[in-house]
Amino acid sequence: MSAPAGRSLVVVSAGLNNPSSTRLLADRLSAAVDRHLRDAGIDAGAEVIELRNHAQDLTNNLLTGFPSPRLQAAIDAVLAADGLIAVTPIFSASYSGLFKMFFDVLDRDGLAGKPSLIAATGGTPRHSLAIDHALRPLFAYLNAAVVATGVYAAAEDWGRAGLDADGSLVERIDRAAGELATAMITRPHEAPSDPFETPVPFEQLLGSTTAPD
Amino acid sequence: MQFGIFTVGDLTADPTTGQTLSEEDRIKVMVTVALKAEEIGLDVFATGEHHNPPFVPSSPTTMLGFIAARTQRLMLSTATTLITTNDPVKIAEDYAMLQHLAEGRVDLMMGRGNMGPVYPWFGQDIRNGIALAYENYALLHRLWREDVVDWSGRFRTPLTGFTSTPRPLDGVPPFVWHGSIRSPEIAEQAAFYGDGFFHNNIFWPKEHVQRMVDLYRRRFEHYGHGPANQAIVGLGGHVFMRANSQDAIREFRPYFDHAPVYGGGPSLEEYMEQTPMTIGSPQEVIDRTLSFREIVGDYQRQLFLADHAGLPLKTVLEQMDMLGELVVPVLRKEFAAMRSEGVPDGPPLHPRVTAAETAKSTEQVAAVAVA
Numbered sequence: 049m050s051a052p053a054g055r056s057l058v059v060v061s062a063g064l065n066n067p068s069s070t071r072l073l074a075d076r077l078s079a080a081v082d083r084h085l086r087d088a089g090i091d092a093g094a095e096v097i098e099l100r101n102h103a104q105d106l107t108n109n110l111l112t113g114f115p116s117p118r119l120q121a122a123i124d125a126v127l128a129a130d131g132l133i134a135v136t137p138i139f140s141a142s143y144s145g146l147f148k149m150f151f152d153v154l155d156r157d158g159l160a161g162k163p164s165l166i167a168a169t170g171g172t173p174r175h176s177l178a179i180d181h182a183l184r185p186l187f188a189y190l191n192a193a194v195v196a197t198g199v200y201a202a203a204e205d206w207g208r209a210g211l212d213a214d215g216s217l218v219e220r221i222d223r224a225a226g227e228l229a230t231a232m233i234t235r236p237h238e239a240p241s242d243p244f245e246t247p248v249p250f251e252q253l254l255g256s257t258t259a260p261d
Numbered sequence: 262m263q264f265g266i267f268t269v270g271d272l273t274a275d276p277t278t279g280q281t282l283s284e285e286d287r288i289k290v291m292v293t294v295a296l297k298a299e300e301i302g303l304d305v306f307a308t309g310e311h312h313n314p315p316f317v318p319s320s321p322t323t324m325l326g327f328i329a330a331r332t333q334r335l336m337l338s339t340a341t342t343l344i345t346t347n348d349p350v351k352i353a354e355d356y357a358m359l360q361h362l363a364e365g366r367v368d369l370m371m372g373r374g375n376m377g378p379v380y381p382w383f384g385q386d387i388r389n390g391i392a393l394a395y396e397n398y399a400l401l402h403r404l405w406r407e408d409v410v411d412w413s414g415r416f417r418t419p420l421t422g423f424t425s426t427p428r429p430l431d432g433v434p435p436f437v438w439h440g441s442i443r444s445p446e447i448a449e450q451a452a453f454y455g456d457g458f459f460h461n462n463i464f465w466p467k468e469h470v471q472r473m474v475d476l477y478r479r480r481f482e483h484y485g486h487g488p489a490n491q492a493i494v495g496l497g498g499h500v501f502m503r504a505n506s507q508d509a510i511r512e513f514r515p516y517f518d519h520a521p522v523y524g525g526g527p528s529l530e531e532y533m534e535q536t537p538m539t540i541g542s543p544q545e546v547i548d549r550t551l552s553f554r555e556i557v558g559d560y561q562r563q564l565f566l567a568d569h570a571g572l573p574l575k576t577v578l579e580q581m582d583m584l585g586e587l588v589v590p591v592l593r594k595e596f597a598a599m600r601s602e603g604v605p606d607g608p609p610l611h612p613r614v615t616a617a618e619t620a621k622s623t624e625q626v627a628a629v630a631v632a
Contacts, residue, residue, distance in 0.1 A: 108531075113464065116531075117535070244445055244472045244476045247448075247449050250484075253450075254399060
């Protein structure tokens with residue numbers, strides 16, 4: 049196999065404040081993935097999508113059925129990316145509504161097979177399992193290739209707890225980033241298929257007996 | 262080029278008065294709009310088909326048959342006929358019957374419907390939407406072209422030695438359009454048969470409309486029906502006019518803000534920017550509609566939404582008067598002047614309709630000669 053070309057990384061952050069701890073975590077993860085890719089000799093560009101900037105457009109998309117041009121550009125970036133980092137604050141034991149809205153307006157198959165890293169922030173460490181109880185099932189439904197390590201950062205992780213060597217925030221960020229970088233390098237670089245450019249021929253559709261799920 | 266009105270038949274409270282029509286009155290409004298369409302010189306009236314409130318038109322051929330009896334030259338159509346949940350045998354029979362009564366003034370547009378529960382109410386599953394559209398239309402297509410049909414498929418009970426009656430008028434089936442907003446499979450289907458493709462672009466950004474129509478045109482040519490620019494394309498349009506744009510916007514805004522399909526989302530201004538909706542002066546409507554040609558190429562049918570969102574009948578009729586007097590005559594002239602060589606100026610008509618039109622223009626020529 050020839051050396052992989054550059055890889056594109058998109059970071060979706062659902063933090064509400066500016067600055068937010070969610071964005072802080074997103075940036076740390078993004079920088080760590082970038083470092084791992086560079087270590088492997090791969091150029092990576094990271095684009096950050098702050099969902100706060102698309103909040104009105106997301107509501108409008110849910111009501112009208114189509115995205116505004118600006119939201120479409122964000123969706124296209126996610127669909128075309130080789131890797132995804134998705135970070136949300138935990139509200140009421142789960143991802144935030146804003147975070148879910150974005151993944152609700154993506155095509156059902158948009159994330160299929162896409163190397164993804166899930167991460168979340170919260171006030172206390174007691175919500176850390178939301179990563180595995182809420183985020184992981186969502187991305188499993190979307191058929192994303194989610195890496196084994198999810199990263200949860202509680203408020204206290206930004207202090208001393210984040211630095212403790214064993215299982216610290218810094219260590220978990222590095223481990224998750226390494227896993228995502230490996231998945232991005234291993235997966236062949238694929239442009240999303242376009243049903244308008246390459247339509248399924250009539251005879252094949254007429255003969256098809258399998259219902260889409 | 263054909264111009265007409267399509268109606269969804271919604272029962273929506275007028276947000277400025279809180280009043281909602283009775284079903285009876287709403288149905289009569291639809292008929293009034295159809296008769297008005299003929300009176301002001303439009304070519305087509307197309308009714309929706311729905312099987313759930315707040316919509317009244319569940320029985321399109323009943324309504325179109327009634328309108329056929331009260332009109333002379335209006336084309337009667339649908340927007341859309343549910344090819345997924347209706348029995349294709351019943352569609353074949355109903356529309357052939359209508360074709361006889363209306364002396365050929367009938368075409369129809371296939372659609373899948375977008376209300377989930379309608380599928381199970383008619384014994385189907387929405388996940389089979391595309392498969393139903395394909396299989397049911399394949400059967401309908403044969404029923405109108407073969408006198409005796411043996412058939413079996415996945416969704417309907419098999420037929421052996423079945424003849425759909427009445428046969429299409431003079432053996433010529435109604436022209437069919439396939440309507441879809443977002444499914445490339447339906448553009449592919451329309452192209453395969455060489456049928457028309459209608460994009461109800463009123464809800465969609467132009468880039469998307471362009472991709473759908475472009476796919477249809479390319480595949481129309483691929484399947485050997487003629488050059489891509491001669492494929493038969495129809496578009497929707499949503500307009501509201503007053504002599505002064507600001508008056509149009511002021512008057513229409515409450516209807517936009519409270520309409521079930523628009524309310525609570527983007528502002529009227531954002532919506533006008535992102536979709537073909539045009540609220541303004543007749544000249545703005547003319548300019549915007551002419552710009553559709555830049556998006557999809559020369560096209561054959563333009564339908565406008567007029568009666569909806571609780572607009573009072575008086576207002577709807579005023580809108581139609583403006584369409585008939587100020588907008589459509591200009592559009593006819595301008596579109597005709599721009600149309601490329603060899604591109605049809607409308608969808609195929611039944612030979613009876615063509616004959617009636619020829620007779621009429623001969624009469625007119627004779628009348629002029631006598632005068």
